[in-house]
Amino acid sequence: xxxxxxxxxxxxxxxxxxxxxxxxxxxxxxxxxxxxxxxxxxxxxxxxxxxxxxxxxxxxxxxxxxxxxxxxxxxxxxxxxxxxxxxxxxxxxxxxxxxxxxxxxxxxxxxxxxxxxxxxxxxxxxxxxxxxxxxxxxxxxxxxxxxxxxxxxxxxxxxxxxxxxxxxxxxxxxxxxxxxxxxxxxxxxxxxxxxxxxxxxxxxxxxxxxxxxxxxxxxxxxxxxxxxxxxxxxxxxxxxxxxxxxxxxxxxxxxxxxxxxxxxxxxxxxxxxxxxxxxxxxxxxxxxxxxxxxxxxxxxxxxxxxxxxxxxxxxxxxxxxxxxxxxxxxxxxxxxxx
Amino acid sequence: xxxxxxxxxxxxxxxxxxxxxxxxxxxxxxxxxxxxxxxxxxxxxxxxxxxxxxxxxxxxxxxxxxxxxxxxxxxxxxxxxxxxxxxxxxxxxxxxxxxxxxxxxxxxxxxxxxxxxxxxxxxxxxxxxxxxxxxxxxxxxxxxxxxxxxxxxxxxxxxxxxxxxxxxxxxxxxxxxxxxxxxxxxxxxxxxxxxxxxxxxxxxxxxxxxxxxxxxxxxxxxxxxxxxxxxxxxxxxxxxxxxx
Numbered sequence: 001x002x003x004x005x006x007x008x009x010x011x012x013x014x015x016x017x018x019x020x021x022x023x024x025x026x027x028x029x030x031x032x033x034x035x036x037x038x039x040x041x042x043x044x045x046x047x048x049x050x051x052x053x054x055x056x057x058x059x060x061x062x063x064x065x066x067x068x069x070x071x072x073x074x075x076x077x078x079x080x081x082x083x084x085x086x087x088x089x090x091x092x093x094x095x096x097x098x099x100x101x102x103x104x105x106x107x108x109x110x111x112x113x114x115x116x117x118x119x120x121x122x123x124x125x126x127x128x129x130x131x132x133x134x135x136x137x138x139x140x141x142x143x144x145x146x147x148x149x150x151x152x153x154x155x156x157x158x159x160x161x162x163x164x165x166x167x168x169x170x171x172x173x174x175x176x177x178x179x180x181x182x183x184x185x186x187x188x189x190x191x192x193x194x195x196x197x198x199x200x201x202x203x204x205x206x207x208x209x210x211x212x213x214x215x216x217x218x219x220x221x222x223x224x225x226x227x228x229x230x231x232x233x234x235x236x237x238x239x240x241x242x243x244x245x246x247x248x249x250x251x252x253x254x255x256x257x258x259x260x261x262x263x264x265x266x267x268x269x270x271x272x273x274x275x276x277x278x279x280x281x282x283x284x285x286x287x288x289x290x291x292x293x294x295x296x297x298x299x300x301x302x303x304x305x306x307x308x309x310x311x312x313x314x315x316x317x318x319x320x321x322x323x324x325x326x327x328x329x330x331x332x333x334x335x336x337x338x
Numbered sequence: 339x340x341x342x343x344x345x346x347x348x349x350x351x352x353x354x355x356x357x358x359x360x361x362x363x364x365x366x367x368x369x370x371x372x373x374x375x376x377x378x379x380x381x382x383x384x385x386x387x388x389x390x391x392x393x394x395x396x397x398x399x400x401x402x403x404x405x406x407x408x409x410x411x412x413x414x415x416x417x418x419x420x421x422x423x424x425x426x427x428x429x430x431x432x433x434x435x436x437x438x439x440x441x442x443x444x445x446x447x448x449x450x451x452x453x454x455x456x457x458x459x460x461x462x463x464x465x466x467x468x469x470x471x472x473x474x475x476x477x478x479x480x481x482x483x484x485x486x487x488x489x490x491x492x493x494x495x496x497x498x499x500x501x502x503x504x505x506x507x508x509x510x511x512x513x514x515x516x517x518x519x520x521x522x523x524x525x526x527x528x529x530x531x532x533x534x535x536x537x538x539x540x541x542x543x544x545x546x547x548x549x550x551x552x553x554x555x556x557x558x559x560x561x562x563x564x565x566x567x568x569x570x571x572x573x574x575x576x577x578x579x580x581x582x
Contacts, residue, residue, distance in 0.1 A: 199441040203430050210428045212412035213390050214442040215487050 018194050027273065031179045042171040048283045049178040050239045055263045055275035056189060057232030063269030064193055065225045066205030067117060068125045070257050071133030072233055075106040077140065077252030079234025081147060084156045084247035093159040099238050106234020110227035117226060118219045137252040153247040174243035181239060185232060189272055201225055266308055268315025277316045341404060343368045343523050344491050349398030351388040357396055358384040360547045366491060369521040373534050373555055376544035377569060382527045383425065386493045390422045391415050403490060417444065421489025425496050427480040431469035435460055438468055438479055439486050446488025453482045456512060474505030491523045498533060513537060531569055535559050543568045
């Protein structure tokens with residue numbers, strides 16, 4: 001085979017399309033605004049950033065490549081435990097090393113499980129992912145001497161970031177740390193999705209049967225993105241461990257897998273930003289509802305989900321795009337826009 | 339005799355246990371062009387899909403540029419140089435024209451610029467979505483996408499099907515350019531022989547999965563009786579593409 005370049009090397013035409021739009025830059029001022037507007041709530045904002053990263057990871061496999069999974073917490077959990085065990089057992093407390101170890105462990109788990117996921121599609125994929133998640137949960141539950149079982153893994157202590165910033169009581173370091181990691185990984189995901197590799201993943205989602213005849217090794221590409229997404233989820237899990245200094249077995253919970261799927265659908269799948277918007281919206285609504293109606297907040301969340309799925313099918317992003325088009329039509333008049 | 343670019347030897351293939359192709363043999367030289375003719379359901383499309391590896395092979399061999407492709411999976415056949423343009427076109431509806439092309443770019447001799455040079459219309463529509471194209475534009479995009487794989491042989495399945503006469507003429511000129519200027523080897527499936535015989539050097543007629551004619555395109559034009567026999571009355575004249 002001659003002249004086959006790496007599918008990650010974007011041609012000039014694609015790179016031009018990679019410029020950041022004003023709306024995107026505006027979006028990324030939100031974390032800065034959050035810092036000044038809610039100084040008391042930084043731990044909550046940190047949770048939102050971590051959830052956003054987790055949802056972003058799911059978007060890579062589900063929204064972009066079309067792999068159905070309801071067990072994504074498996075990789076979140078692997079990353080969370082890896083980042084917890086490193087300081088707890090080996091005394092290695094450097095947070096960045098922890099992130100790298102978590103990404104590696106989760107990527108390994110992803111690489112090992114990808115053949116199982118690629119055996120089928122649709123419902124069978126869904127079942128396999130739930131199965132992987134459930135098995136990992138029970139394994140963590142059983143291995144109490146390593147994971148702490150249901151009591152969790154305490155004693156996770158990280159050294160200061162770059163040896164300079166320690167994780168303070170108000171969660172300032174934790175917040176900046178989580179947001180910067182999110183931004184960096186988002187930037188990378190954005191590049192991947194716009195590369196020929198990423199576009200071929202979208203091609204696979206749209207018409208997998210057609211891709212082999214176009215020279216695309218479908219299963220290999222899916223295995224790569226599955227592994228990459230697992231690493232992303234692992235980093236999200238590690239951030240949770242490091243910013244809360246504790247690993248609960250809930251990191252592997254089925255609830256978490258279902259929740260992140262709902263968040264992605266709420267925000268809109270396949271556009272990366274949907275994951276972030278979904279996380280902000282879901283966590284804020286969750287927080288507010290739990291305040292207003294501590295007993296029945298789940299009822300209201302359920303209602304919101306049904307409304308979104310019925311009336312805003314492509315999530316918050318899709319609804320926003322439709323409202324934008326509507327306003328543009330009103331301003332420009334109907335004839336001008338078409 | 340020089341080595342053939344594409345050599346098919348006693349190929350038998352079909353779907354499941356059903357055999358559609360029976361002992362099909364032919365060869366295509368560098369820069370060659372082959373019109374693949376036959377009535378509906380005679381195995382023309384099956385021959386193309388068998389070349390790319392989407393059917394079940396019962397026997398026979400396929401060689402491309404000296405390499406045996408018989409047991410090679412589809413995506414490797416595509417990368418080895420078989421550019422298949424299916425009749426359904428299969429454009430990705432929610433990718434732009436340009437993304438449809440770059441999704442599979444291999445960094446070969448056919449760059450975006452070169453493809454746009456051949457299809458100026460696609461250049462104009464580069465940021466349109468796949469589902470915002472006319473049938474003719476979709477066909478052009480499907481061909482352009484196959485070119486991005488830098489194929490040695492282009493397999494075109496009824497590219498003119500269902501298109502307006504003006505677009506058919508435009509496509510005809512483009513295919514002619516690919517064969518004559520770019521020296522691309524092409525296999526062209528058509529129901530309407532008169533449209534493509536002037537374009538190709540060789541022709542082959544399939545009848546119930548068997549080769550019943552293999553030879554010069556010229557001869558088929560000169561001897562309408564041959565065409566009549568295998569393709570039925572009216573396959574030769576009728577310029578509007580309808581059959582008698």
